[in-house]
Amino acid sequence: MDAIKNLSRRGMLRGGVASGFVLGFHVAGYNPIFSAAAAGRDAILAPNVYVAVNLSGRISITIHRSEMGTGIKTSLAQALADELDAQWSDIEIIQAQGDEKYGDQNTDGSRSVTQFLLPLRRAGAAARQMLVAAAAQRWKVLPAKCRTQAGVVIGPQAPQRLRYGELVEAAMRLPVPAPESLILKPSKDWRYIGKPLPVVDLDDIVHGKAVYGIDFTLPGMKYASIERPPVYGATLKSYDAKAALATPGVERVVEIPVASLPAGFRPLGGVAVIASNTWAAEQGRQQLEMEWDEGPNGSFDTDAYYKELVATAGKPGRVMRHNGDVDAALAGAAKRISADYFVPHLAHAMMEPEAAVAQVTNGACEVWTATQNPQQARKTVAEALGVDPANVTINVTLLGGGFGRKSKPDYVGEAAVLANMIGAPVKVTWTREDDIKHDYFHAACANHLEAGLDSDGKTVAWLHRSVFPSIATTFKPDVTYGAQGEMDQGVVDLPYDIANVRCENGPAKAHIRIGWYRSVYNIPHGFAVGSFVDELAAAAGKDPVAHILELLGEPRKVDLRAMGVNYGNYGASLDDYPIDTARHRAVVELAAERAGWGSKLPPRSGFGIAVHRSFLTYVAVVARVAVDVRGNASVQRIDMAVDCGQVLNPDRVTAQFEGAAVMGLGNTMFSSLTFKNGQAQQTNFGDYLVARMDSTPETRVHIVPSDAPPGGVGEPGVPPVSAAICNAIYAATGRRIRTLPVDPQELAVM
Template sequence: MNTFKLDRREFLTLTGVAGGGLLLGCSTSGNAPQAMFIKSDQPQKLNVFVSIRPDNRVDIINHRSEMGQGAKTGVVQIIADELDVDWEKINVIQGLGDRAYGDQNTDGSTSIRKFYTKLREVGASARAMLEQAAADYWQVDKSQVQAKQHKVFNLANGYSLNYGDLAELAANQPVPNVASLTFKSKEQFNYIQKPVPIVDLHDMTTGNTTYGIDVELKGLLIASIERCPVLYGRVKSFDASAAKAIPGVVDVINMPATVKPVVYTSGSGVAVIATNTWAANQGRKALKIDWDYGVNKDFDSDSAFADMANKAQNPAKRSAEKGDITAGFAKADQIIEATYQVPFLAHAPMEPPAAAALVTDTSCEIWAATQNPQAVMDNVAGIVGLKPEQIKVNVTLLGGGFGRKSKADFVAEAVYLSKQMGKPIKVVWTREDDIQMGYFHAGAVAHIKAGLDKRANITAWQQRSVMPSIKTTFDPSTEDMLDVELSLGFNDIPYQVESLQSESSGYQNPVRIGWLRSVSNIPHAFALHSFVDELAQSKGIATHKYLRQLYAQDRMINPAEDYGFKGYTNYDESLQRHPISIKRYKAVLDKLEQLVDFDEKLPAGQAWGLAIHRSFVSYVGVASKVEVKNGQLKVLQTQAVIDCGIAVNPDRVHAQIEGAMIFGLSLALMGRIDIKQGAVSQSNFHDYPLLRMQQCPQLAVEIIQSDEYPGGVGEPGVPPVAPSLTNAIFAASGKRYRVLPINQYLSV
């Protein structure tokens, strides 16, 4: 083969391609023309998510935090499918904190449902650029080429070019308009809706990964902080002499006082800086601190729940209404009412919060197990006197998060201490810190009253919800619950009711309030589905059959139109894209009835319970089988069914719902945070336990695959667990437990 050579400048002049391209080699052999490419040795960036290397490997950015839920795989699956790349040739790169990626807050089960369409556009756009580059090279219309599995083919003659060969030319193509993109059909998917193993699986299981607690830097010092146990308390004085005498302790620093609003700032306390974790913790134990416990020093959670229960019995701020509630109760054949209570809860991820920071006069770099790197950037900018975009946030793997690590307080602590010391500092929270000093899920009380006619139709439904609002973390003067909180399983009930009235009341927070996996759905679902079970039992109707009666019509519910709830948020989704569909509720019930024989004759003390709940625009049904004997509770089986629309990675959906059932059982059986004299009483897993292996039932998950837009997966499995459990306990024992957790009544 004869070829001619041009240097790069001559080539660019002749071809008009800026920034690199390819050169056609002339062949006299009659074989297919071959390309001789002038390549940079650097990856060629097609968009903010996709770069292609000269060696034909493709770098794909994951912009979300990976905490075991599989986002690092799911995000890449979607892009890779539309890009049509070979999975074995992908490098998955964890994105830094960067607003170019859009929202990076890995909360609210949003990684797939909020980005599914956009990520498909990212992959399709990069594919279109590669195809156009190949068309330009072959001097044919773009319709005559097709990208497939890491190559672009000439449809006329079968010739092909690797993505790596086209990288530079493709990188110089204009980004196509979204309207011009073509997308794969469901039948063409290579990775979407396929059980792709998580990308870090081998490294996770062999310990070859970096979590927040693993970060090592040259000259790194460790900080352990003794924090005031009462919110808004402060340090009056402290004696650090004994702490400084411990080998390895370098310094002791008084942290800034807790400010209002607390938001994500560090709390009052004293930090011990040492060369190793052991010395830091021992130095901390040796501190002598005189505290001013402040305004919350007398707060008692038992008294608070008594106040909330009283509020739930009285009229409050009305948020939704349908029909004439007075007339509805007047015509009822039977009136039933009940009050339900869920305690304050802690997140308790396996890896407590951890972050490292290196602050200099001109820069700030952070390594953190954070769910929200952009919040970190915003939160610490004032500490270091830089703009948020000047702060580099490296996101490590997270050993669980559940919403706790979306708060940047532990990162702010590392940044503050690094600035004070002029050295890299890693802050490591202990388990006791995690249980006692975190952001807690609000304790809540709900009261529901309903009128039934002789056929068990609901003539009137009145409900009240009382809890400290999440907004108190950002505005302590907040007195009411937010519309978004009332949108979470409260003012969007799916049942056929003739009249409805919803009211709510806030409560002043004694601790930092923060969202926890499935947020206000936890107390609302517990109350809602427990109460429906009570209605069914009062009429002697099996709950699964009664649900069919309540799901009377295949309709779409619009809380604004049906209940007058103008503030309905629908998990920040449109009702056009994600309607509230009774048909999908019924489909979950159908599948549960196929999998579980609810009418099965069981031994004495055994029974099934169930609950079906929509949250994060997905529908989940949970059936729990229990045995209650001699004051001992055993959970025997738990069957879940989820309709989350398109399940991008079914393997991760299974894993997330299994994890949600374990998480939900931990909370329902044993989860409880008590506050005495303003401080959290619990401190570790001995008094805030998680489900043990011998307590775990047989778990089963069924996915209803559909063509609906993807819904959330990480959180929707939690809310129905508690009511399915307590409903089963009632069916097995005749005892109704309306105040969680269960271990205050039964041995678990």
């Protein structure tokens, strides 16, 4: 990896700065937070955009990924601090603004550690090597004769000890080490990497002091509530604001132009009520009289739409992977089975609704918001205001959950537009109804599967057809088919050793904004594939665990490229991150063993298993479920075996999988969105149901020790959960759940 390059020359040429060593990641640019050094106020050692050491030895680590509950802010700092050999208590973590100089900041796709573990280790190592070199110069010894320990450089002869702060002035005059000269610690010397450090915001969180986007305020700030188009693509015919303006606390009512379709990241538009507090704005908004032209999506009805998706999945589609001759193998099979699976539209419904504060001064806009993607927020604001992105500053607060929703900065654009219109700082706060009605919805998805078994019960043919509205529909007109990357999520990456495989994708239109939601298309695909594999086990009369291991076959790397599949592998190289069925096998065996697979259970109780690789991580889930006579299924325990490669913070990794079990359970048992006349029929937690403590089982996460490069952690726990639960329901009741969420009526016996 040669991601780190010395930008000092460019920095000096551009800014005339004297500090002289700016080490940038991926892209050019001088970090303004280090310009203090140039101004000669506080000397700091700042060899790159991620770390600065000042004269007193205080260390600032700038974390450019957003903290939405994964612990990434702490975890990435652990990596840098370890290579810097810093004392943890000397560290202050700064949340980066949105700026390309940090590299990719879009905190989604479970990529933060995969992409940035090594660069941040190297960023810390660069600073450490400069401090060591400075000490070595002072002592007139070779740097190799010096070592570091918790913020101190120690020389070869006692009492040669210098604290980092004492070395800053000398170190900042030294050249930044060339990337190839950086020496990283061997794993045996790690102090923070691989350790379960608590997150740095923990104390603030339990005292109510943590600041989320919805909490930020500015002097003189106004509060806005926006009535948006009731249907995606509706246009505003007229509105009457008299009653709204007469509401106490309401100051102004302004119109935001409605976005044309597809809306992308742009604000949806509508009419905004500006008031002296949030509640007054919402009260005034209820008094607005609006007339809309509902546009092309006004008749969108999921009763018909969901049937259409299922019907399309019954017809041949675009072939995305083909091995052997599926039709011939199916025709010649001793036994044929087929099944259709369906997952409805879902909403993110993170606990902190969309909120942003913006202020526009002399054509420059500054924003404070909870965003997963501050660089996109910057672009969206710049486009909305018609200004250069250089005039837009995005400050990132903590995020009260994200799950993909907060990668889309439409709400940030709203705040900027309003601040610009009214000439005062504005906070836009969405209601829960706004959040659910105007989500970038998780795509509904129909899956049709067929398989053929030979006379020994071995699967010889596999046909999988998936139909869903693509996320690309939100950004481009006339999109009808799914993207390769969407079919990569649990369809074409089928790891099983089956001679004849065909994967197809059928067309589907979108009538709402479609977006990515934690683990994305892996949700329906993991459910369909994980369930169908269990149906094959039943058809062959085999134990589900033994059957999965048999289907996985001999440990091998699945070479999709050799099969002609243009597989994206979550943006990672297949050399570093192959599809390795040995790792599938290991998590299956571990989950089964830890769950007590095969032990005797009471009547109407059962075990179910599913395994899924996504975001470069392998997860097997065993669920134990009991179903009462009225059909109420309760998940009693979940065991998750996880191979995510190298682990940066094991406690936060465990927490992510515990949480994924809960979110997966909610997707399976409760959550569902339907639409009528283009509008979501569920709008708040009274009807959009999610998992609560009373439905949450004991969850045990078993992490496979590994030296493999790190895979994703935030998302890959979700996909196998639904199939594991539904397979357990089958074991308990003999009934197959093929449509989510689980309908107790299908399981009742009285």
